[in-house]
Amino acid sequence: MFKRSFKYYKSKKPLPSLEDVLDMNKSGQLLKDSKIERCFIDSKEYCHLLGLKPPGEWEIFQIVNHPGLIFVKNPFTSVGQRYWTVKCLKDYTKKPNKMNIDGSDKIIANSDFWEIAQHDRNILMSLRWTTLGYHHNWNTKHYNEAEREQFPEELKKMIEYIANQLGYTDFVAEAAIVNYYQMNSTLSGHTDHSENNLNAPLFSLSFGQTAIFLIGGKTLEEKPTSLFLRSGDIVIMSKESRLAYHAVPKIIHTEITPWKINNDCTWENDNNEMQFLVDESDWKPFGEYLEHSRINVNVRQVV
Template sequence: MYGSENNREDSERTAFRRAEKKYKLYYDNNASSKNKKKKQPKSVDLTEVLDFRSILQCHLQNGALPPGVIVLHDKFTSPVFSLQNHPGFYFIPGALNVEKQCSLIRESLVDFPQPPNRTNHNAMYGPVQDVFVAAKEGKVLVEDNSDSPKGWKFTTEKDASLRKCRSVSGSALLRKLRWSTLGLQFDWSKRNYEVSLPHNKIPDALCELAKQLAKPALPAGVEFRPEGAIVNYFGLGDTLGGHLDDMEADWSKPIVSLSLGCKAIFLLGGKSREDTPLAMFLRSGDVVLMARDARECFHGVPRIFTDKENAEIGHLETQLTHEDDLCFLKYIQTSRININIRQVF
Protein backbone atom coordinates (compact mmCIF):
# COMPACT_ATOMS: atom_id res chain seq x y z
CA MET A 1 0.00 0.00 0.00
CA TYR A 2 2.72 2.46 0.97
CA GLY A 3 4.69 1.66 -2.15
CA SER A 4 1.73 2.38 -4.41
CA GLU A 5 1.09 5.68 -2.60
CA ASN A 6 4.70 6.77 -3.17
CA ASN A 7 4.52 5.79 -6.84
CA ARG A 8 1.33 7.79 -7.27
CA GLU A 9 2.87 10.86 -5.62
CA ASP A 10 5.92 10.62 -7.90
CA SER A 11 3.75 10.33 -10.98
CA GLU A 12 1.85 13.47 -9.98
CA ARG A 13 5.06 15.50 -9.66
CA THR A 14 6.57 17.31 -12.63
CA ALA A 15 9.82 16.03 -14.11
CA PHE A 16 11.66 18.98 -12.58
CA ARG A 17 10.17 18.30 -9.15
CA ARG A 18 11.14 14.64 -9.35
CA ALA A 19 14.74 15.63 -10.10
CA GLU A 20 14.74 18.03 -7.15
CA LYS A 21 13.49 15.26 -4.90
CA LYS A 22 16.12 12.86 -6.26
CA TYR A 23 19.06 15.09 -5.29
CA LYS A 24 17.70 16.85 -2.20
CA LEU A 25 19.30 16.22 1.19
CA TYR A 26 17.41 13.62 3.19
CA TYR A 27 18.41 11.88 6.40
CA ASP A 28 18.19 8.24 7.35
CA ASN A 29 14.95 7.83 9.31
CA ASN A 30 16.38 4.81 11.05
CA ALA A 31 18.99 6.90 12.85
CA SER A 32 18.47 6.85 16.60
CA SER A 33 19.22 10.53 17.18
CA LYS A 34 16.81 13.30 16.25
CA ASN A 35 19.71 15.71 15.88
CA LYS A 36 20.32 16.25 12.16
CA LYS A 37 23.99 16.93 12.79
CA LYS A 38 24.37 13.36 14.05
CA LYS A 39 22.15 11.70 11.47
CA GLN A 40 23.64 10.22 8.34
CA PRO A 41 22.50 11.68 5.01
CA LYS A 42 20.86 9.22 2.67
CA SER A 43 23.11 8.21 -0.19
CA VAL A 44 22.43 9.84 -3.56
CA ASP A 45 23.14 8.40 -6.99
CA LEU A 46 25.39 10.99 -8.64
CA THR A 47 26.32 8.96 -11.72
CA GLU A 48 24.13 11.08 -14.02
CA VAL A 49 25.45 14.43 -12.77
CA LEU A 50 27.49 16.24 -15.42
CA ASP A 51 30.97 17.12 -14.17
CA PHE A 52 32.50 19.95 -16.19
CA ARG A 53 35.76 19.85 -14.25
CA SER A 54 36.32 16.26 -15.38
CA ILE A 55 35.17 17.19 -18.88
CA LEU A 56 37.73 20.01 -18.94
CA GLN A 57 40.54 17.72 -17.76
CA CYS A 58 39.75 15.09 -20.40
CA HIS A 59 39.44 17.70 -23.13
CA LEU A 60 42.81 19.25 -22.28
CA GLN A 61 44.43 15.82 -22.26
CA ASN A 62 43.06 14.31 -25.45
CA GLY A 63 40.45 16.66 -26.94
CA ALA A 64 37.58 14.34 -26.02
CA LEU A 65 34.08 15.65 -25.26
CA PRO A 66 30.95 13.77 -24.15
CA PRO A 67 27.95 13.74 -26.51
CA GLY A 68 26.03 16.99 -26.58
CA VAL A 69 28.84 19.10 -25.09
CA ILE A 70 30.50 21.79 -27.23
CA VAL A 71 33.67 23.74 -26.43
CA LEU A 72 34.38 27.34 -27.45
CA HIS A 73 38.03 28.41 -27.57
CA ASP A 74 37.88 31.70 -29.38
CA LYS A 75 35.69 33.78 -27.04
CA PHE A 76 37.53 33.52 -23.74
CA THR A 77 40.94 32.95 -22.20
CA SER A 78 40.00 29.41 -21.09
CA PRO A 79 37.66 26.75 -22.52
CA VAL A 80 33.96 27.59 -22.35
CA PHE A 81 31.47 24.76 -22.65
CA SER A 82 27.96 24.91 -24.06
CA LEU A 83 25.23 22.32 -24.53
CA GLN A 84 23.84 21.32 -27.90
CA ASN A 85 20.28 21.05 -26.56
CA HIS A 86 20.42 24.24 -24.46
CA PRO A 87 21.46 27.17 -26.68
CA GLY A 88 22.44 30.24 -24.70
CA PHE A 89 23.82 28.24 -21.76
CA TYR A 90 27.57 28.45 -21.06
CA PHE A 91 29.70 26.87 -18.35
CA ILE A 92 33.23 28.10 -17.51
CA PRO A 93 34.79 25.70 -14.99
CA GLY A 94 37.30 27.28 -12.60
CA ALA A 95 36.93 30.72 -14.18
CA LEU A 96 37.74 32.48 -10.88
CA ASN A 97 41.16 31.95 -9.34
CA VAL A 98 41.41 31.26 -5.62
CA GLU A 99 42.40 34.85 -4.74
CA LYS A 100 39.31 36.21 -6.52
CA GLN A 101 37.09 33.61 -4.85
CA CYS A 102 38.34 34.60 -1.39
CA SER A 103 37.96 38.30 -2.17
CA LEU A 104 34.36 37.82 -3.31
CA ILE A 105 33.55 35.70 -0.25
CA ARG A 106 34.76 38.53 2.01
CA GLU A 107 32.78 41.13 0.07
CA SER A 108 29.65 38.96 0.03
CA LEU A 109 29.68 38.73 3.82
CA VAL A 110 30.95 42.17 4.84
CA ASP A 111 30.07 44.67 2.10
CA PHE A 112 27.22 43.33 -0.04
CA PRO A 113 24.61 43.06 2.78
CA GLN A 114 25.23 46.68 3.85
CA PRO A 115 22.42 49.28 3.42
CA PRO A 116 21.16 50.68 1.13
CA ASN A 117 21.47 47.16 -0.30
CA ARG A 118 18.48 45.17 0.88
CA THR A 119 18.51 41.70 2.42
CA ASN A 120 15.86 39.23 3.57
CA HIS A 121 16.25 40.80 7.05
CA ASN A 122 14.77 44.14 5.93
CA ALA A 123 11.17 42.96 6.23
CA MET A 124 11.60 42.15 9.92
CA TYR A 125 14.28 44.55 11.16
CA GLY A 126 14.65 47.27 8.55
CA PRO A 127 18.15 48.19 7.35
CA VAL A 128 20.75 46.35 9.43
CA GLN A 129 24.39 47.46 9.45
CA ASP A 130 27.39 45.18 9.87
CA VAL A 131 25.74 41.78 10.36
CA PHE A 132 28.95 39.86 9.78
CA VAL A 133 30.98 42.04 12.16
CA ALA A 134 28.26 41.73 14.81
CA ALA A 135 28.29 37.95 14.48
CA LYS A 136 32.09 37.90 14.76
CA GLU A 137 32.02 40.09 17.89
CA GLY A 138 29.14 38.24 19.57
CA LYS A 139 26.76 41.22 19.48
CA VAL A 140 22.98 41.12 19.73
CA LEU A 141 20.39 43.05 17.71
CA VAL A 142 17.76 44.59 20.03
CA GLU A 143 14.60 46.53 19.41
CA ASP A 144 15.29 50.12 20.40
CA ASN A 145 12.17 51.78 21.78
CA SER A 146 13.93 55.03 22.65
CA ASP A 147 13.79 56.39 19.12
CA SER A 148 10.79 57.43 17.09
CA PRO A 149 10.11 55.61 14.85
CA LYS A 150 11.23 52.46 16.62
CA GLY A 151 14.24 50.70 15.24
CA TRP A 152 16.81 47.99 15.86
CA LYS A 153 20.46 48.31 16.84
CA PHE A 154 23.36 46.07 17.85
CA THR A 155 24.57 46.04 21.43
CA THR A 156 26.62 43.81 23.69
CA GLU A 157 25.22 40.54 24.98
CA LYS A 158 25.37 41.88 28.53
CA ASP A 159 23.42 45.04 27.65
CA ALA A 160 20.86 43.00 25.70
CA SER A 161 20.20 40.78 28.73
CA LEU A 162 19.22 43.87 30.77
CA ARG A 163 16.66 45.07 28.23
CA LYS A 164 13.08 43.86 28.22
CA CYS A 165 12.68 43.86 24.48
CA ARG A 166 12.90 41.59 21.49
CA SER A 167 16.40 40.57 20.42
CA VAL A 168 18.30 38.27 18.07
CA SER A 169 21.99 37.41 18.03
CA GLY A 170 24.24 38.57 15.24
CA SER A 171 25.31 34.97 14.63
CA ALA A 172 21.67 33.94 14.15
CA LEU A 173 21.16 36.79 11.67
CA LEU A 174 24.20 35.66 9.71
CA ARG A 175 22.99 32.05 9.61
CA LYS A 176 19.58 33.24 8.40
CA LEU A 177 20.98 35.56 5.72
CA ARG A 178 19.53 34.25 2.45
CA TRP A 179 19.90 37.07 -0.07
CA SER A 180 21.15 40.59 -0.64
CA THR A 181 20.69 42.83 -3.67
CA LEU A 182 23.30 45.06 -5.33
CA GLY A 183 22.76 47.92 -7.72
CA LEU A 184 19.13 48.33 -8.75
CA GLN A 185 17.06 46.81 -5.96
CA PHE A 186 14.69 43.93 -6.63
CA ASP A 187 11.30 44.06 -4.89
CA TRP A 188 10.46 40.44 -4.10
CA SER A 189 6.85 41.22 -3.15
CA LYS A 190 6.15 42.81 -6.55
CA ARG A 191 8.67 40.66 -8.46
CA ASN A 192 10.22 43.57 -10.28
CA TYR A 193 13.02 46.11 -9.99
CA GLU A 194 12.06 49.17 -7.94
CA VAL A 195 14.21 51.95 -9.40
CA SER A 196 12.97 54.43 -6.78
CA LEU A 197 14.60 52.50 -3.92
CA PRO A 198 17.91 53.97 -2.70
CA HIS A 199 20.86 52.02 -4.08
CA ASN A 200 24.54 52.18 -4.88
CA LYS A 201 26.06 51.10 -8.16
CA ILE A 202 27.52 47.61 -8.33
CA PRO A 203 31.20 47.86 -7.24
CA ASP A 204 33.48 48.68 -10.17
CA ALA A 205 35.65 45.57 -9.79
CA LEU A 206 32.61 43.27 -9.87
CA CYS A 207 31.24 45.16 -12.89
CA GLU A 208 34.48 44.72 -14.83
CA LEU A 209 34.67 41.06 -13.89
CA ALA A 210 31.08 40.47 -15.07
CA LYS A 211 31.71 42.30 -18.35
CA GLN A 212 34.69 40.06 -19.12
CA LEU A 213 32.90 36.86 -18.11
CA ALA A 214 29.81 37.71 -20.18
CA LYS A 215 31.71 37.91 -23.49
CA PRO A 216 31.24 34.25 -24.55
CA ALA A 217 27.46 34.75 -24.48
CA LEU A 218 27.44 37.97 -26.56
CA PRO A 219 28.07 38.82 -30.20
CA ALA A 220 31.37 40.56 -30.97
CA GLY A 221 31.22 44.25 -30.10
CA VAL A 222 28.21 43.97 -27.78
CA GLU A 223 28.94 44.90 -24.16
CA PHE A 224 27.22 43.67 -21.03
CA ARG A 225 26.00 46.41 -18.65
CA PRO A 226 25.81 45.18 -15.02
CA GLU A 227 22.94 47.05 -13.38
CA GLY A 228 21.64 44.73 -10.67
CA ALA A 229 22.77 41.65 -8.80
CA ILE A 230 21.29 39.17 -6.37
CA VAL A 231 23.56 37.37 -3.91
CA ASN A 232 22.17 34.07 -2.57
CA TYR A 233 23.47 32.47 0.62
CA PHE A 234 22.98 28.72 1.17
CA GLY A 235 23.48 26.73 4.35
CA LEU A 236 22.99 23.09 5.28
CA GLY A 237 19.80 21.74 3.69
CA ASP A 238 19.01 24.96 1.80
CA THR A 239 17.71 24.72 -1.75
CA LEU A 240 16.65 27.04 -4.55
CA GLY A 241 13.49 25.75 -6.20
CA GLY A 242 13.00 25.60 -9.94
CA HIS A 243 12.30 29.06 -11.36
CA LEU A 244 12.80 31.47 -14.24
CA ASP A 245 14.75 34.74 -14.12
CA ASP A 246 12.34 36.73 -16.25
CA MET A 247 12.22 40.25 -14.79
CA GLU A 248 14.91 41.77 -17.01
CA ALA A 249 13.96 43.60 -20.21
CA ASP A 250 16.41 42.00 -22.67
CA TRP A 251 16.78 38.23 -22.42
CA SER A 252 19.49 38.20 -25.08
CA LYS A 253 21.82 39.53 -22.36
CA PRO A 254 23.18 36.87 -20.03
CA ILE A 255 22.82 36.40 -16.33
CA VAL A 256 26.40 36.02 -15.05
CA SER A 257 26.39 33.56 -12.16
CA LEU A 258 29.44 33.11 -9.89
CA SER A 259 29.72 30.14 -7.52
CA LEU A 260 31.64 30.37 -4.23
CA GLY A 261 32.09 27.89 -1.39
CA CYS A 262 30.66 24.40 -1.04
CA LYS A 263 29.93 22.30 -4.11
CA ALA A 264 26.32 22.20 -5.30
CA ILE A 265 24.10 20.42 -7.80
CA PHE A 266 22.51 22.67 -10.42
CA LEU A 267 19.47 21.61 -12.42
CA LEU A 268 18.97 23.01 -15.92
CA GLY A 269 15.57 22.17 -17.34
CA GLY A 270 13.55 23.24 -20.34
CA LYS A 271 10.77 25.73 -20.98
CA SER A 272 8.28 23.52 -19.13
CA ARG A 273 8.54 21.97 -15.69
CA GLU A 274 7.63 18.71 -17.44
CA ASP A 275 10.98 18.71 -19.26
CA THR A 276 13.49 16.46 -17.52
CA PRO A 277 16.36 18.66 -16.26
CA LEU A 278 20.05 18.03 -16.65
CA ALA A 279 22.01 17.87 -13.37
CA MET A 280 25.54 19.25 -13.09
CA PHE A 281 28.05 20.04 -10.35
CA LEU A 282 28.84 23.64 -9.46
CA ARG A 283 32.12 24.19 -7.61
CA SER A 284 33.70 27.25 -6.08
CA GLY A 285 35.13 29.35 -8.90
CA ASP A 286 32.78 28.06 -11.61
CA VAL A 287 30.83 30.55 -13.72
CA VAL A 288 27.53 29.95 -15.55
CA LEU A 289 26.06 32.22 -18.24
CA MET A 290 22.39 32.04 -19.25
CA ALA A 291 21.29 34.08 -22.26
CA ARG A 292 18.69 33.98 -25.05
CA ASP A 293 16.81 30.63 -25.09
CA ALA A 294 18.42 29.54 -21.83
CA ARG A 295 16.71 32.46 -20.09
CA GLU A 296 13.42 30.65 -20.68
CA CYS A 297 14.59 27.44 -19.02
CA PHE A 298 13.64 26.45 -15.49
CA HIS A 299 16.64 26.01 -13.21
CA GLY A 300 17.40 25.55 -9.54
CA VAL A 301 19.74 24.20 -6.86
CA PRO A 302 18.39 21.16 -4.98
CA ARG A 303 21.52 20.34 -3.00
CA ILE A 304 24.74 21.72 -1.57
CA PHE A 305 27.42 19.47 -0.05
CA THR A 306 28.65 20.76 3.30
CA ASP A 307 30.48 17.64 4.48
CA LYS A 308 34.27 17.77 4.30
CA GLU A 309 34.50 14.85 1.86
CA ASN A 310 32.23 16.37 -0.81
CA ALA A 311 32.34 20.15 -0.27
CA GLU A 312 35.60 20.42 -2.24
CA ILE A 313 36.84 23.68 -0.74
CA GLY A 314 40.34 22.58 0.23
CA HIS A 315 41.85 25.32 -1.93
CA LEU A 316 39.94 27.93 0.10
CA GLU A 317 41.05 26.38 3.39
CA THR A 318 44.70 26.68 2.36
CA GLN A 319 44.18 30.32 1.33
CA LEU A 320 42.10 31.61 4.26
CA THR A 321 44.76 30.93 6.88
CA HIS A 322 45.37 34.43 8.29
CA GLU A 323 43.84 35.10 11.70
CA ASP A 324 41.57 37.75 10.19
CA ASP A 325 40.25 35.20 7.69
CA LEU A 326 39.28 32.44 10.11
CA CYS A 327 35.75 33.81 10.52
CA PHE A 328 35.27 33.74 6.74
CA LEU A 329 36.65 30.21 6.58
CA LYS A 330 34.34 29.00 9.35
CA TYR A 331 31.35 30.37 7.44
CA ILE A 332 32.24 29.08 3.98
CA GLN A 333 33.13 25.58 5.22
CA THR A 334 29.40 24.89 5.54
CA SER A 335 27.95 27.41 3.09
CA ARG A 336 27.64 28.36 -0.55
CA ILE A 337 27.38 31.86 -2.03
CA ASN A 338 26.04 32.56 -5.50
CA ILE A 339 26.35 36.02 -7.12
CA ASN A 340 24.02 36.63 -10.08
CA ILE A 341 24.76 39.79 -12.08
CA ARG A 342 22.18 41.10 -14.54
CA GLN A 343 21.60 43.79 -17.13
CA VAL A 344 18.16 45.06 -16.13
CA PHE A 345 17.26 47.34 -19.08
Protein backbone atom coordinates in the same frame (compact mmCIF):
# COMPACT_ATOMS: atom_id res chain seq x y z
CA MET B 1 9.73 15.75 -15.16
CA PHE B 2 11.45 18.80 -13.63
CA LYS B 3 9.70 18.49 -10.26
CA ARG B 4 10.41 14.76 -10.19
CA SER B 5 14.13 15.38 -10.73
CA PHE B 6 14.14 18.12 -8.09
CA LYS B 7 12.51 15.81 -5.56
CA TYR B 8 14.94 13.01 -6.42
CA TYR B 9 18.08 15.07 -5.83
CA LYS B 10 16.62 16.80 -2.78
CA SER B 11 15.96 13.47 -1.06
CA LYS B 12 17.88 12.67 2.13
CA LYS B 13 16.51 9.16 2.60
CA PRO B 14 17.45 7.53 0.39
CA LEU B 15 20.31 9.68 -0.86
CA PRO B 16 20.25 10.20 -4.63
CA SER B 17 22.79 8.69 -6.96
CA LEU B 18 25.06 11.37 -8.45
CA GLU B 19 26.32 9.32 -11.40
CA ASP B 20 24.23 11.28 -13.92
CA VAL B 21 25.30 14.72 -12.69
CA LEU B 22 27.58 16.43 -15.22
CA ASP B 23 31.00 16.85 -13.64
CA MET B 24 33.32 19.30 -15.40
CA ASN B 25 36.22 17.79 -13.48
CA LYS B 26 35.67 14.82 -15.78
CA SER B 27 35.28 16.88 -18.94
CA GLY B 28 37.25 14.42 -21.07
CA GLN B 29 34.63 11.73 -20.56
CA LEU B 30 31.81 14.22 -21.11
CA LEU B 31 33.35 15.35 -24.40
CA LYS B 32 33.64 11.74 -25.49
CA ASP B 33 29.94 11.26 -24.79
CA SER B 34 29.12 14.53 -26.66
CA LYS B 35 27.36 16.11 -23.69
CA ILE B 36 29.46 19.26 -23.85
CA GLU B 37 31.51 21.21 -26.37
CA ARG B 38 34.80 22.89 -25.50
CA CYS B 39 35.25 26.60 -26.27
CA PHE B 40 38.48 28.57 -26.35
CA ILE B 41 39.53 32.20 -25.89
CA ASP B 42 42.66 33.27 -27.71
CA SER B 43 43.75 35.88 -25.20
CA LYS B 44 46.74 36.39 -22.94
CA GLU B 45 45.14 39.33 -21.18
CA TYR B 46 45.49 39.06 -17.41
CA CYS B 47 42.92 40.80 -15.24
CA HIS B 48 44.43 39.77 -11.90
CA LEU B 49 43.10 42.88 -10.17
CA LEU B 50 39.64 41.29 -10.52
CA GLY B 51 40.87 37.98 -9.13
CA LEU B 52 40.86 36.25 -12.52
CA LYS B 53 43.34 34.04 -14.33
CA PRO B 54 44.34 34.95 -17.91
CA PRO B 55 41.35 34.27 -20.21
CA GLY B 56 43.47 31.98 -22.37
CA GLU B 57 43.62 29.59 -19.39
CA TRP B 58 39.87 29.48 -18.78
CA GLU B 59 38.11 26.16 -19.37
CA ILE B 60 34.86 26.98 -21.15
CA PHE B 61 32.10 24.57 -22.19
CA GLN B 62 28.74 24.69 -23.93
CA ILE B 63 26.07 22.26 -22.77
CA VAL B 64 25.00 20.60 -26.03
CA ASN B 65 21.31 20.07 -25.27
CA HIS B 66 20.80 23.54 -23.73
CA PRO B 67 21.63 26.16 -26.38
CA GLY B 68 23.05 29.29 -24.81
CA LEU B 69 24.13 27.61 -21.56
CA ILE B 70 27.83 28.35 -21.05
CA PHE B 71 29.94 26.91 -18.23
CA VAL B 72 33.26 28.47 -17.18
CA LYS B 73 35.20 26.20 -14.84
CA ASN B 74 36.59 28.31 -11.97
CA PRO B 75 38.52 31.10 -13.72
CA PHE B 76 39.40 32.68 -10.36
CA THR B 77 42.73 32.71 -8.60
CA SER B 78 42.79 31.58 -4.98
CA VAL B 79 43.10 35.18 -3.82
CA GLY B 80 40.28 36.09 -6.20
CA GLN B 81 38.00 33.57 -4.49
CA ARG B 82 38.80 35.17 -1.17
CA TYR B 83 38.32 38.67 -2.53
CA TRP B 84 34.78 38.02 -3.81
CA THR B 85 33.82 36.05 -0.70
CA VAL B 86 34.80 39.02 1.47
CA LYS B 87 32.89 41.37 -0.83
CA CYS B 88 29.73 39.25 -0.57
CA LEU B 89 29.85 38.87 3.21
CA LYS B 90 31.41 42.09 4.44
CA ASP B 91 30.72 44.76 1.82
CA TYR B 92 27.56 43.79 -0.05
CA THR B 93 25.65 43.33 3.23
CA LYS B 94 26.05 47.05 4.01
CA LYS B 95 23.45 49.70 3.32
CA PRO B 96 21.97 50.86 1.01
CA ASN B 97 21.86 47.22 -0.19
CA LYS B 98 18.83 45.26 1.00
CA MET B 99 18.85 41.98 2.93
CA ASN B 100 16.22 39.45 3.92
CA ILE B 101 16.94 40.19 7.61
CA ASP B 102 16.49 43.96 7.42
CA GLY B 103 13.45 43.69 9.68
CA SER B 104 15.38 41.97 12.48
CA ASP B 105 15.56 43.88 15.76
CA LYS B 106 19.30 43.17 15.78
CA ILE B 107 19.86 44.87 12.44
CA ILE B 108 19.33 48.58 12.82
CA ALA B 109 19.76 51.33 10.25
CA ASN B 110 23.34 51.70 8.99
CA SER B 111 24.59 48.89 11.23
CA ASP B 112 27.45 46.67 10.06
CA PHE B 113 26.04 43.19 9.43
CA TRP B 114 29.36 41.39 9.31
CA GLU B 115 30.54 42.97 12.57
CA ILE B 116 27.29 41.99 14.30
CA ALA B 117 27.46 38.48 12.82
CA GLN B 118 30.85 37.84 14.39
CA HIS B 119 29.12 37.88 17.78
CA ASP B 120 25.77 36.40 16.76
CA ARG B 121 25.84 33.13 14.82
CA ASN B 122 22.05 33.10 14.53
CA ILE B 123 22.14 36.35 12.56
CA LEU B 124 24.90 34.98 10.35
CA MET B 125 22.98 31.80 9.60
CA SER B 126 19.77 33.78 8.98
CA LEU B 127 21.24 35.64 6.01
CA ARG B 128 19.64 34.37 2.80
CA TRP B 129 19.96 37.16 0.24
CA THR B 130 21.04 40.69 -0.47
CA THR B 131 20.23 42.77 -3.56
CA LEU B 132 22.49 45.24 -5.35
CA GLY B 133 21.81 47.96 -7.91
CA TYR B 134 18.20 47.58 -9.00
CA HIS B 135 16.51 45.94 -6.02
CA HIS B 136 14.39 42.97 -6.99
CA ASN B 137 10.90 43.16 -5.48
CA TRP B 138 10.10 39.66 -4.23
CA ASN B 139 6.37 40.37 -4.08
CA THR B 140 5.77 41.92 -7.49
CA LYS B 141 8.73 40.14 -9.18
CA HIS B 142 9.60 43.42 -10.87
CA TYR B 143 12.25 46.13 -10.69
CA ASN B 144 11.36 49.70 -9.82
CA GLU B 145 13.43 52.67 -10.97
CA ALA B 146 12.73 54.30 -7.62
CA GLU B 147 14.34 51.35 -5.82
CA ARG B 148 17.75 51.55 -7.40
CA GLU B 149 21.16 52.14 -5.87
CA GLN B 150 24.58 52.43 -7.46
CA PHE B 151 25.80 49.02 -8.59
CA PRO B 152 29.16 48.03 -7.03
CA GLU B 153 31.84 49.27 -9.41
CA GLU B 154 34.27 46.39 -8.87
CA LEU B 155 31.57 43.75 -9.51
CA LYS B 156 30.43 45.64 -12.59
CA LYS B 157 33.99 45.69 -13.95
CA MET B 158 34.53 41.99 -13.31
CA ILE B 159 31.27 40.76 -14.82
CA GLU B 160 31.50 43.01 -17.86
CA TYR B 161 35.11 41.91 -18.37
CA ILE B 162 33.99 38.26 -18.39
CA ALA B 163 31.06 39.13 -20.65
CA ASN B 164 33.34 40.82 -23.15
CA GLN B 165 35.76 37.89 -23.20
CA LEU B 166 32.85 35.56 -23.99
CA GLY B 167 31.48 37.76 -26.76
CA TYR B 168 28.64 39.48 -24.85
CA THR B 169 30.06 42.90 -25.65
CA ASP B 170 26.84 44.86 -25.03
CA PHE B 171 26.14 43.48 -21.56
CA VAL B 172 25.70 46.05 -18.77
CA ALA B 173 25.63 44.85 -15.15
CA GLU B 174 22.75 46.66 -13.41
CA ALA B 175 21.33 44.33 -10.76
CA ALA B 176 22.47 41.41 -8.65
CA ILE B 177 21.01 39.01 -6.14
CA VAL B 178 23.53 37.42 -3.79
CA ASN B 179 22.14 34.19 -2.36
CA TYR B 180 23.57 32.60 0.78
CA TYR B 181 22.96 28.85 1.05
CA GLN B 182 23.40 26.63 4.09
CA MET B 183 23.90 22.88 3.72
CA ASN B 184 20.14 22.20 3.97
CA SER B 185 19.14 25.03 1.62
CA THR B 186 17.35 24.53 -1.69
CA LEU B 187 16.07 26.75 -4.49
CA SER B 188 12.87 25.57 -6.17
CA GLY B 189 12.35 25.49 -9.92
CA HIS B 190 11.73 28.92 -11.44
CA THR B 191 12.52 31.16 -14.40
CA ASP B 192 14.13 34.61 -14.33
CA HIS B 193 11.84 36.86 -16.35
CA SER B 194 11.62 40.09 -14.32
CA GLU B 195 14.14 42.02 -16.40
CA ASN B 196 13.00 44.26 -19.25
CA ASN B 197 15.78 42.97 -21.49
CA LEU B 198 15.36 39.20 -21.65
CA ASN B 199 17.85 38.93 -24.49
CA ALA B 200 20.71 39.88 -22.20
CA PRO B 201 22.46 36.89 -20.56
CA LEU B 202 22.37 36.08 -16.85
CA PHE B 203 25.69 35.48 -15.06
CA SER B 204 25.78 33.16 -12.04
CA LEU B 205 28.89 32.76 -9.85
CA SER B 206 29.43 30.22 -7.07
CA PHE B 207 31.76 30.28 -4.06
CA GLY B 208 32.07 27.78 -1.21
CA GLN B 209 30.31 24.44 -1.04
CA THR B 210 29.12 22.53 -4.11
CA ALA B 211 25.60 22.78 -5.54
CA ILE B 212 23.67 20.38 -7.73
CA PHE B 213 22.15 22.62 -10.39
CA LEU B 214 19.17 21.63 -12.54
CA ILE B 215 18.46 23.31 -15.87
CA GLY B 216 15.42 22.32 -17.93
CA GLY B 217 13.38 23.99 -20.65
CA LYS B 218 10.52 26.46 -20.97
CA THR B 219 8.05 24.16 -19.21
CA LEU B 220 8.17 21.93 -16.17
CA GLU B 221 7.35 18.97 -18.40
CA GLU B 222 10.87 18.90 -19.84
CA LYS B 223 13.48 16.71 -18.16
CA PRO B 224 16.32 18.80 -16.72
CA THR B 225 20.05 18.29 -16.95
CA SER B 226 21.93 18.16 -13.64
CA LEU B 227 25.46 19.46 -13.12
CA PHE B 228 27.83 20.24 -10.29
CA LEU B 229 28.60 23.88 -9.53
CA ARG B 230 31.81 24.13 -7.52
CA SER B 231 33.53 27.09 -5.94
CA GLY B 232 34.53 29.61 -8.59
CA ASP B 233 32.41 28.12 -11.38
CA ILE B 234 30.41 30.47 -13.58
CA VAL B 235 27.23 29.66 -15.50
CA ILE B 236 25.96 31.98 -18.22
CA MET B 237 22.34 31.57 -19.30
CA SER B 238 21.67 33.09 -22.72
CA LYS B 239 19.55 32.40 -25.82
CA GLU B 240 17.06 29.55 -25.16
CA SER B 241 18.46 28.79 -21.71
CA ARG B 242 17.84 32.37 -20.52
CA LEU B 243 14.17 31.60 -19.80
CA ALA B 244 14.61 27.94 -18.88
CA TYR B 245 13.45 26.50 -15.57
CA HIS B 246 16.34 25.98 -13.18
CA ALA B 247 16.79 25.02 -9.52
CA VAL B 248 19.20 23.95 -6.79
CA PRO B 249 17.85 20.85 -5.03
CA LYS B 250 20.92 20.09 -2.89
CA ILE B 251 24.15 21.48 -1.45
CA ILE B 252 26.89 18.92 -0.85
CA HIS B 253 30.22 19.12 0.96
CA THR B 254 33.15 19.83 -1.28
CA GLU B 255 36.51 18.11 -1.11
CA ILE B 256 38.04 20.89 -3.21
CA THR B 257 38.89 24.18 -1.52
CA PRO B 258 40.28 26.51 -4.22
CA TRP B 259 40.18 29.48 -1.84
CA LYS B 260 43.28 28.12 -0.08
CA ILE B 261 46.19 30.33 -1.07
CA ASN B 262 48.61 28.95 -3.64
CA ASN B 263 51.07 30.42 -6.08
CA ASP B 264 48.56 30.96 -8.90
CA CYS B 265 48.50 34.73 -8.72
CA THR B 266 49.84 38.05 -7.61
CA TRP B 267 47.73 40.93 -6.40
CA GLU B 268 49.01 44.43 -6.83
CA ASN B 269 47.09 47.40 -5.48
CA ASP B 270 47.71 50.37 -3.27
CA ASN B 271 45.43 49.68 -0.32
CA ASN B 272 47.20 46.60 1.07
CA GLU B 273 44.14 44.46 0.35
CA MET B 274 46.35 41.56 -0.67
CA GLN B 275 47.87 41.40 2.80
CA PHE B 276 44.42 41.18 4.36
CA LEU B 277 43.38 38.39 2.00
CA VAL B 278 46.46 36.24 2.56
CA ASP B 279 46.62 36.76 6.31
CA GLU B 280 45.06 33.55 7.65
CA SER B 281 43.90 35.14 10.91
CA ASP B 282 42.03 37.86 9.00
CA TRP B 283 40.63 35.33 6.54
CA LYS B 284 39.61 32.80 9.21
CA PRO B 285 35.96 33.88 9.80
CA PHE B 286 35.31 33.99 6.05
CA GLY B 287 36.92 30.59 5.52
CA GLU B 288 34.87 29.12 8.36
CA TYR B 289 31.72 30.42 6.69
CA LEU B 290 32.61 28.76 3.38
CA GLU B 291 33.14 25.43 5.15
CA HIS B 292 29.38 25.08 5.62
CA SER B 293 27.88 27.52 3.14
CA ARG B 294 27.59 28.42 -0.53
CA ILE B 295 27.47 31.94 -1.94
CA ASN B 296 25.83 32.49 -5.31
CA VAL B 297 25.99 35.83 -7.15
CA ASN B 298 23.44 36.36 -9.96
CA VAL B 299 24.12 39.41 -12.11
CA ARG B 300 21.59 40.74 -14.63
CA GLN B 301 21.00 43.55 -17.09
CA VAL B 302 17.62 45.12 -16.36
CA VAL B 303 16.92 47.68 -19.12
